[in-house]
Amino acid sequence: MQSPLISVIIPSFNAAKSIRQTLLSLLKQQFTAFEVIIMDGASNDQTVPIVQELAGRDPRVRFFSEKDKGIYDAMNKGIQAARGEWLYFLGADDELLDASVFQQISQVLQKTGALFVYGNVLFGAAKHWYDGPFDYEKLLHANISHQAIFYHRKVFSIVGGFDIQYRTHADWAFNINCFKHREIAIEYANLLVARFGMEGASSRHDVIFLRGFLLPEWLRHIYHAGIRTIRNVKVYDEWWRLIRNAGIRNHQQLLQFAGELQVPAPVLSMVAWQSMVAASWLKAGMISKGLMLLNYLFNRFTGKL
Structure with missing residues (x-):
């Protein structure tokens, strides 16, 4: 045949x-x-x-x-x-x-x-x-x-x-x-x-993928493209949501998943700020977005961005 x-x-x-x-x-x-x-x-x-x-x-x-x-x-x-x-x-x-x-x-x-x-x-x-x-x-x-x-x-x-x-x-x-x-x-x-079809499973967060694969890929890319790319508030918001959806709640976790890759100061700051509120609050869109904007402005003001 x-x-x-x-x-x-x-x-x-x-x-x-x-x-x-x-x-x-x-x-x-x-x-x-x-x-x-x-x-x-x-x-x-x-x-x-x-x-x-x-x-x-x-x-x-x-x-x-x-x-x-x-x-x-x-x-x-x-x-x-x-x-x-x-x-x-x-x-x-x-x-x-x-x-x-x-x-x-x-x-x-x-x-x-x-x-x-x-x-x-x-x-x-x-x-x-x-x-x-x-x-x-x-x-x-x-x-x-x-x-x-x-x-x-x-x-x-x-x-x-x-x-x-x-x-x-x-x-x-x-x-x-x-x-x-x-x-x-x-x-x-x-x-x-x-x-x-709209019934598939791929819309749900795959935490192992976000932590073990996508985060390292993003870290490699940010140093290839330049750290200043994160100054764009849309890009900053994408990083914020990656950290939130991956459930990364402290610096130790973040550095573990980053492995040998260096983590930029603004990303470390995101984790610190997210860890100050309950994870359930971060699931509320308005709360998460508002906290992200405050964190973004703080990092711009303090020269981390």
Whole structure:
């Protein structure tokens, strides 16, 4: 059997409400040289019979159901099972935008010299495109939706699989590593790929990721770009929210997560100020924003910025 151009990998668990629509959005594609791999985490609702019914109609659908260690463990298993040249990950509550998507993207994939090709997605019923071209700096602050990305299988030989210690943001860490890697050429395709479901887990804070991966990346970048970049109040606010969302409550914790990296004085100041109030208060937007502005003005006045 000839290998398909695209392997679509769908991790699922108790997705009976949405997975039929997700699969139908794939099976109606005008371009047909793809396979679908469902990596199910031993669902106990109607997911299994729904998928088995559709798989019985179309041999391109392959179904595996067993307990896993989360979304990214299922995605890693899907990588091992995939036969395609390009790998694409879709959530069990996502769907391709229309029947022409794979036809459009296949023309890009068959001509490109890149190993990482990405486009845009829509959030739910919204008409807003997310989120155009990325570079490394932009990627430090917002992830590319995995529903928009087509990875050549060589990428996983270079970078490895998804790090399952990051429960909701392993794909973000993976994408940052791809953008840093010189062997991985990246291409942006200005087209809409999928409609992103709103029930996913990735909106929740992944504290291990924030502390162990994103904080060190931000520290490296700030010394590359220049410490004065933090004088921009928008950037300052992003740092403030990173410290808050990572739950860093004292200097000892901060220095532990920074490792050998030097921590700028304004960031040390943020931790000191946040530690003076209850963590529950910092979850209140107005309180957090007000304290951040006071801290910012204090550091400007005292010459730390």
